[in-house]
Amino acid sequence: MTAVTLPAGPPTPRFVQGAYALTAPSHGIRRLRVRYGDAFTINVPVFGRALVISDPAEVKQLFTAGPEAVENLDPNLGRVLGPGSLFALTGDEHRKQRKLLVPPFHGRRLAAYEKIVEDETVRELASWPQGRVFATLPSMMRITINVILRAVFGAEGAEFARLRALLPPLVTLGSRLAVLPVPELPFGRLSPWNRFRAMRREYDAIVERLIARATGEGLDERDDVLALLLQSRYEDGSRMSHGQIADQLLTLLAAGHETTATTLAWAVERLRRHPAVLRELVTEVDAEGGAGGGAFRDATILEVQRTRPVIDLVGRVVRTDGYRLGRWTLPEGYTVIVSVVLLHDDESLFPNAREFDPSRFLQARPDLYQWIPFGGGTRRCIGAAFATLEMNVVLRTLLRDLTLMPTTERDERWHSRGITNAPAKGGRAIVRRRSVTREVVHSARPPADRRHTSDGRDR
Template sequence: MAEATTDPVRLPPGPRIPKLIQGLMMLTVRNQAVDAAYRRYGSEFTVNVPVLGRTVVISDPALIKDIFSTHRDVIVRPGHNLGATIGPGSTFSLEGEEHLNRHKLLVPPFHGKRVRGYEPVIEEEVLREIAGWPQGQEFETLEPMMRITLNAILRTVFGAEGAALDELRELIPRAVEMGSRFVLLPAAARRDLGAWSPGGRFKRLRDRINAVIGELIVQARTDPHSEDRADVLSLLVHARYDNGEPISDQHIADELLTMMVAGHETTATQLAWTIERLRRHPDLLTRLTEEVDAGGSELRQAVIWESQRTRPVIDNIPRQTRQRVRLGPWVLPANTNIFISIQLAHFDPANYTDPEAFDPDRYADGAPKPPMWIPFGGGINRCIGANFSNMEMDITLRTLLRELRFEPTTDEPEPLWDRGVALAPKRGGRAVVHRRVPASVPSPQHAPSIS
């Protein structure tokens, strides 16, 4: 693991072009710029960009493992992440013992057995959405996937229904879209400077969302049958720290919004990418359909893993040094930003044979292993909702392949589109579908969870 040191600073090499130009490149052609720097300098290099300043990009598996295993007194999540936008009660905003205590309370709602109980809700939402899909004409799948994951999370996590479900269904996408851009702004630009300022508009949107969530919390606390409910909100309302204290209502609201922001857009985008990839591999589409009809799931799970490897919707994991740190051959000063590059780790020929190829069969011997495969991060800050996201993608794909036939395409791959937080297919993950004749489907086998 990385460790504190007093040795002289030794940063990885990097481009020496002006900071402003580096910043513009990271905003406009980030993936190409990162790839070019990797080819020029290797698996570690230093960039210097506005707002963030000096940032060390890491993709070597050994150094990634060191970062994930380093004590939080040495390397932490930076303050300029989602927590600054979502609120002080978000897991993204907590550090130290407070973070560990919260983590203990959040793990049970996303345990494998409980997550599997949400499968009928996911399938119901998929069937509801695809009922209106056009047949025989091309359309974008990204927005429909957004609706599926939005409704699924509102029902399974928020326990929302009726008027509250309808209002959050309208408010949350606006908050996610605004917040994904908002989080990239410096702190001064996020201040509430009046009704027309970005900070002011976002605050008023958050206030309304908090009001609706507050009503749901009251309902959960006063529901005489709340202990029989399976939604995450009810579980958090009844959760207690080791000292017997409950999570405050405001912190529950922040955590629910965290789950929505971290899980809704990313899972939907990954599903759109998966469709985009599969349409360019007709033999694989045929094998998947045959597997669904036979009640299997192993190939489908491998497709999900390979989609996350080849088209990760988040391209880096941010960290920051608290002290001067020795990391492999490098010595980083305190307050240095670190970007663990998911993009580079997933495409390194040292980690994967023929990394550019979309080949789910590469997992025939078992699941991909971190730190070469890190779409959900790693260490104590690994995404708590990883099992939920994996289940949601699995059930969505299973239902789509059971009900629909996807037309293959010879079109060029869709380029990346930076939406602020997630990297999406630029043309929306376009598809052409036809209804399938219903088949007799054996009882599905549950896909293995990612651990």
């Protein structure tokens, strides 16, 4: 046995640490860094004893390690998304499946989804009330679910309506069950596991109908992900099974629907509290004529994801005894957690890290081992480019068609929704329709002596 070397950590019992992690995840992890430094051990339910790291060199080493050294955490969403899900697959099987899923989310295929995103955004914005406060997160959820159903599932008509009602509760319940032990006794009729399996059976039946329709109509003229997966081939020429396709489509929804919507709600929350940034974004949109790219908008989305990451940890499990990770030597089976919050707060990487400052990304793209809202390494979110396109088009359309009113209210607190960290009040907004002249926002700034930091405190 190789000698194990690990940093110190809190001595409190596992259930106490688990309760603290659930109720105050970001605040708690920052307090632990103040006390123990950039690496420490924790002991929490589900994962047990784990090493938490935020040193950039150690994070990069972990993300570039091969599957023989470290692998995806278990339990994970693969338990409920199915054995064909990228979350469930490891090693060579993960590599082969990921290779088939890359083409639909890059290049010409990706650009084909832009009009779908804009159409769904325009439709949803038409329902927004004017002149009174409301939470934007529910609207962002509706936009992202509709986009996924059209762009990924190719759903329309009755299947669209049923999947729109079925998928959000299916994924929400599944994410809660993913880290719970599967009961050994038979499931009761009203048990959450039984309800989940009934919803999953209905989902599989709908996907079978969508596959039958797609193959009957012909696949060549379709750009949705379902059609592309039906045409894809493994290296040996074989096709994905219908079960694998169903698992992967559900994986894409679970990984991209709520996270993208939550980031958009955070964007609204951030922009209302930074009127100078908001004015520059509107000026940029007007200069584009309401369409096209936008360097400052790109930078703003990056900064929202840095200061308000909706996923606060990325994990791996050690597969070899005596694995050396930077300063530490770990036993087989030990969990390693990368703290996204601590990495994004690192002053050596992001000077004035607590300030919301999109201009930091105007001259240089972020290092993908230091800016990690989509995870990292071979398990970085495969839909990252799709999510970025979606956020860009939604934000562009919102700023083109509506005036987003700034506020001097305190920052919305972080609220855990299980999978994601959302603004506690749902990213509240006040909007009004823009005139034909596309007026630029000229609203009162917050008092000069009251500047907001990105951790929700005033100073």
